[in-house]
Amino acid sequence: MSENQLAKLTESIVQIDVDGAMEAAEAVFSAEIPGLDILNNSLVPALERVGVLFRDGEYFLPDIMMCVSIYNQVFERIEPELKKGNYTSRGKIMLGTVKGDTHDIGKNILSALLQGNGFEVINLGMNVSPEVFLAKAKEMEPDVIGMSALLTTTMPEMKHTIDLFEEAGLRDKYKIVIGGAPVTQDFADKIGADGYGAEAQSGVDLLKQMLA
Amino acid sequence: MKSSDFKVLSDSEIKLIHQHSLGILESTGIRVNVKKMRDLLADHGCKVDEGSKIVMFPADVVEKLVGMAPREFKVCGPDAEKQWLISPDARIWSGLGTAIRFIDAGNPDRREATQEDVRKHMVLFDHLNNITCNQMDIMAQDIPMHTTHVEAIRTWANNCSKPTGMGAYGVMAATDMVEMLSIVIGGKEKLQDNHPFNVIVSIQSPLSTAAIQIEGMMILAEHRVPCIMAPEAMAGTTAPVTLAGLLVQHNAEIISHIAMAQAVNPGTPVMYGSVSTIAEMRWGSAALGAVETSLLSTASAQLAHYYDIPCRAVAGATDSKLIDIQAGIEREQSMTLAAMGGVNYITCVGTLESTNLGSHEMVVIDNEIIGRVERAIRGIEVNEISLALETIKHVGPDGNYLMEPHTQKHFRKEHFMPRVTDRDQLETWEKGGKKSMVDHAAAEVEKILESHQPREIDPGLSKELDRYVEMVANRTVADFEAAEWEY
Numbered sequence: 001m002s003e004n005q006l007a008k009l010t011e012s013i014v015q016i017d018v019d020g021a022m023e024a025a026e027a028v029f030s031a032e033i034p035g036l037d038i039l040n041n042s043l044v045p046a047l048e049r050v051g052v053l054f055r056d057g058e059y060f061l062p063d064i065m066m067c068v069s070i071y072n073q074v075f076e077r078i079e080p081e082l083k084k085g086n087y088t089s090r091g092k093i094m095l096g097t098v099k100g101d102t103h104d105i106g107k108n109i110l111s112a113l114l115q116g117n118g119f120e121v122i123n124l125g126m127n128v129s130p131e132v133f134l135a136k137a138k139e140m141e142p143d144v145i146g147m148s149a150l151l152t153t154t155m156p157e158m159k160h161t162i163d164l165f166e167e168a169g170l171r172d173k174y175k176i177v178i179g180g181a182p183v184t185q186d187f188a189d190k191i192g193a194d195g196y197g198a199e200a201q202s203g204v205d206l207l208k209q210m211l212a
Numbered sequence: 213m214k215s216s217d218f219k220v221l222s223d224s225e226i227k228l229i230h231q232h233s234l235g236i237l238e239s240t241g242i243r244v245n246v247k248k249m250r251d252l253l254a255d256h257g258c259k260v261d262e263g264s265k266i267v268m269f270p271a272d273v274v275e276k277l278v279g280m281a282p283r284e285f286k287v288c289g290p291d292a293e294k295q296w297l298i299s300p301d302a303r304i305w306s307g308l309g310t311a312i313r314f315i316d317a318g319n320p321d322r323r324e325a326t327q328e329d330v331r332k333h334m335v336l337f338d339h340l341n342n343i344t345c346n347q348m349d350i351m352a353q354d355i356p357m358h359t360t361h362v363e364a365i366r367t368w369a370n371n372c373s374k375p376t377g378m379g380a381y382g383v384m385a386a387t388d389m390v391e392m393l394s395i396v397i398g399g400k401e402k403l404q405d406n407h408p409f410n411v412i413v414s415i416q417s418p419l420s421t422a423a424i425q426i427e428g429m430m431i432l433a434e435h436r437v438p439c440i441m442a443p444e445a446m447a448g449t450t451a452p453v454t455l456a457g458l459l460v461q462h463n464a465e466i467i468s469h470i471a472m473a474q475a476v477n478p479g480t481p482v483m484y485g486s487v488s489t490i491a492e493m494r495w496g497s498a499a500l501g502a503v504e505t506s507l508l509s510t511a512s513a514q515l516a517h518y519y520d521i522p523c524r525a526v527a528g529a530t531d532s533k534l535i536d537i538q539a540g541i542e543r544e545q546s547m548t549l550a551a552m553g554g555v556n557y558i559t560c561v562g563t564l565e566s567t568n569l570g571s572h573e574m575v576v577i578d579n580e581i582i583g584r585v586e587r588a589i590r591g592i593e594v595n596e597i598s599l600a601l602e603t604i605k606h607v608g609p610d611g612n613y614l615m616e617p618h619t620q621k622h623f624r625k626e627h628f629m630p631r632v633t634d635r636d637q638l639e640t641w642e643k644g645g646k647k648s649m650v651d652h653a654a655a656e657v658e659k660i661l662e663s664h665q666p667r668e669i670d671p672g673l674s675k676e677l678d679r680y681v682e683m684v685a686n687r688t689v690a691d692f693e694a695a696e697w698e699y
Contacts (some may be wrong), residue, residue: 016620057631062620068613104613113617185634198639 002033006042013046013070014053014064021070025077035078036087043071047116047197055201061109067167089120091211094142096124096133098157103150106180109200110146128163134168143211146203148180155182159191175210179203215591218552220510226518230455233464234271234498236419237286241268243467245423247428247698249472256475262494265699269468277471277478281521285407285438285481286376287345287617290396290667292406294373296344296655297309298438298483298557304439305342305582307333307349307575308412309529309567314350317573317654320534324353325570327363332661333562334371339664342582343561343575345410348378350570358692361385362684365392366677371666377410377440380428385696386411387686390435395676403435408482410557415443417463417488421594423699426472433476440524440557441469442485449491452515455504462488468520483557484516484525492531500529501542505517509567510553519553525550526577533565535574535650552584573653576660580632587628598626632656654685 005028012021028038050067053059093114097104104126111121122140126134128147135143149155158178165171177195178188188196195210197203233401241259242266244250256277259268267480284299313322314329330350337346347497348364355363361378361446368376380386393409394400413429416422437578443465445451466484473480489498489505492655499505509525516523527550544641550558560567561582562575592598603618613619632652636644645651 018617049688060623060629061614061618062623065615066620102610108612108614122354123614184639198643199637 002028002031002037003041006033006038007032009038009074010046010049013043013067014049016066016119017105018066018070022073029077031052035081036085036161038074038078039082039087043074044118047071047118051113051116062090064093064109064116068116071116073122076157089131090118091144091207092120092122092140092142093144093146093207094122094133094136094140095146095148096128096174097126098147098149098154098161099127099129100157101151101154103180104148106150106200107146107148110148110197110203112199113204114207117208119207130157133161133168134164137170142174144175144177144207146177146179146207148176148178149183150180152182155180155187158183158193162192177203177206177210213594215552215589216314216512217554218549219514220507220553221514223293223380224368226514229459229463229515229642230518232460233273233467235462236460236470237274239268240419241266242465243267243420244426244472245421245428245699246430249421249426252475253472256471267468267648269471272347274467274471277474278467278519279653280478281470281482281519282479283520284522286436287374287407287410289668290369290408291373292397292402292408296375298522300520300522300554300556302426302522303551304344305522305561305578306345306347306557306559307337307343307563308347308469308562309349309563309570310351311494311570312353312568313351313565313573314353314570315454315535315564316571317657318536321579322569325350326622327352329570329572330367331371332366332572332657333570333575334368335664336562336572336657336660337374338372338666339660340575340579342579342586345375345557346372346560347375347376347410347412347606349562356685359681359685360423362388362392362681365389365396366681369396369672369677370669373667375408375410376539377412379412379641380415380425380432380439380624381433382424382692382696383427384687384692385446386428387432388680390431390437390559392677393435393682394641395673395680396616397586400435403437405436410438410440410483412440412442412467412485415469416442417443417445418461419465421469424696427697429469429473430476433441433473436477436480438481438483439469439473440483440485441466441473442487442524442607444487444489444498446489447504448493449496451488453490455507455511457509458488459515462486462508465517466515470519470521481520483518484512486512486523486525489526498566499531500560501531501538501546502546506528506549506553509550509555511555511578513550516538516556522556523554524546525555526560527551527555527558529567530564531562531566533569535554535564535577539564543578544584545642546577547581548585548588551589573650574630574658578647580630583628583630591687598622598643614689634662641690 009024175194178193179197195206197206257273285294287640288295341559411432445462449459488508492499515525527546528543530539561578
């Protein structure tokens with residue numbers, strides 16, 4: 001019985017049937033299926049299938065966004081229960097667009113894909129100064145900090161941020177990765193970042209590898 | 213609104229061409245190279261000169277017979293319930309050509325076309341959503357020539373759920389077509405109302421007929437097989453160099469052939485066909501990829517619609533010998549203009565080198581071009597939902613639409629979603645092996661051939677088709693020649 005209900009939820013998420021998914025989720029909740037079961041046997045497999053559809057060119061970004069939004073709505077409901085148990089996410093990732101830059105489409109795509117892959121994401125938004133990155137890192141203690149920039153003129157802020165972490169003696173406490181249209185592997189090496197993703201999917205792959 | 217149409221003739225110019233075509237048919241006439249057809253036309257009131265085999269068509273006879281052609285009809289697959297409409301208001305895309313050679317992605321050398329290419333081609337057509345009919349598009353060179361037609365029908369019935377067709381190749385071959393089609397569709401009487409097969413009747417310009425084509429048409433029209441009357445008049449060699457002059461002649465040729473089909477079996481579905489083009493003035497050969505082909509195809513659609521019948525014209529044909537930029541320019545331009553010009557059955561998907569060269573990759577790319585063209589024609593839909601006012605307000609300044617349900621709900625229909633066009637970011641493209649559109653198409657061909665499930669055919673029917681093919685294989689070419697009627 002619970003298997004059928006979980007399969008229905010999985011299928012509704014994959015088919016991007018928002019109403020169907022919410023209905024299936026309510027059924028799952030009222031059947032009192034354990035949160036960990038919902039996560040491992042419905043939410044995660046659903047997003048894995050969506051990931052494959054995306055990779056094969058059948059699904060596109062708006063599809064991923066909707067699937068992740070459904071995932072988040074269900075996840076929020078089971079999160080308190082999960083936290084009481086011994087559940088841990090794949091890793092805590094803090095994302096932000098650097099100071100002076102107000103472009104965040106790419107970062108939001110990455111954020112959605114990361115959540116869909118079982119990461120916990122803290123999204124600091126746009127125009128994030130080195131100081132805010134540092135303060136938030138101390139407060140939230142992420143495993144990885146990801147910075148993005150769309151403008152060549154704001155790219156130097158990535159270096160400023162890394163330098164500030166260095167000065168504070170906290171550079172080795174966090175992995176720092178960067179991305180964004182003008183950013184390259186060369187640039188990442190030059191400023192001492194730990195990694196670089198050319199687009200959202202390779203960003204996910206990078207973090208999976210990093211936190212494996 | 214829907215995008216605007218493309219037109220090349222005014223209403224009065226259409227009428228003028230029609231009047232002059234009737235005048236030519238009445239005064240100069242058409243050479244009809246089959247005695248049986250001349251006798252039939254004489255019975256309908258045409259003036260026949262047996263010495264020269266010239267038939268003069270009085271205007272009222274032509275108009276009466278052409279008026280019997282139906283406005284629209286449905287073609288079907290081997291399973292009669294799967295149908296597509298052919299009408300002056302509809303549009304479908306089709307193969308055609310007689311590729312005797314093939315070119316594969318990544319290899320500039322051509323090779324002979326094989327029966328295995330015919331099978332792959334049928335599977336691709338079955339799978340690709342923008343392409344409907346195949347038309348014996350490939351002449352396999354690894355089987356005896358006198359079995360080409362029956363092998364093609366067998367391969368179609370075993371692999372493809374969409375309609376097929378081929379040329380009218382004389383008495384014996386046309387009889388084979390009828391026999392095999394009735395095996396597939398479940399009896400000859402069913403062919404009268406179900407049309408899994410279109411026959412191309414090639415017209416010999418100027419103002420003549422090809423005997424085997426007339427024989428084939430007479431046999432197939434008897435069973436109400438849709439006939440596509442198709443001259444390949446070339447401006448400057450087999451037609452006047454001026455396009456208007458070509459149209460007068462080509463229109464006379466087509467309407468006389470339509471009249472002939474109606475004389476055989478009133479109500480037989482027909483299409484006003486055109487492969488007409490200009491002659492390449494250096495060699496005297498046909499220039500199918502020329503821009504003038506598009507003008508003639510559009511004029512043909514206008515003339516066909518004047519007679520209230522559907523039009524078939526060639527587009528996507530190229531004179532290039534490679535999958536190169538010339539092939540791209542010539543096919544994209546002609547496909548766009550044919551569709552905007554109102555052609556209802558657009559042929560020659562998947563061909564190169566004036567339709568003599570085939571390419572599986574080209575079929576996949578053409579499917580993509582058709583998607584673009586159809587999107588262009590659909591225009592911009594303006595209504596409450598598409599104006600998206602609520603979403604604009606919801607997202608507000610500096611927001612983003614990517615996460616909006618409105619985006620997910622409409623992007624697939626609103627945007628044409630290409631499969632083999634490369635739009636990757638530079639670094640992703642580099643990492644992916646720097647692939648071209650042709651490389652992507654080659655991968656797509658492989659994927660389709662590996663994963664596609666062809667239709668399931670009744671094993672009993674399949675065996676019956678095998679027996680028929682075996683019987684034809686035991687004939688000689690002389691048997692075919694002996695079966696021809698009196699010229």
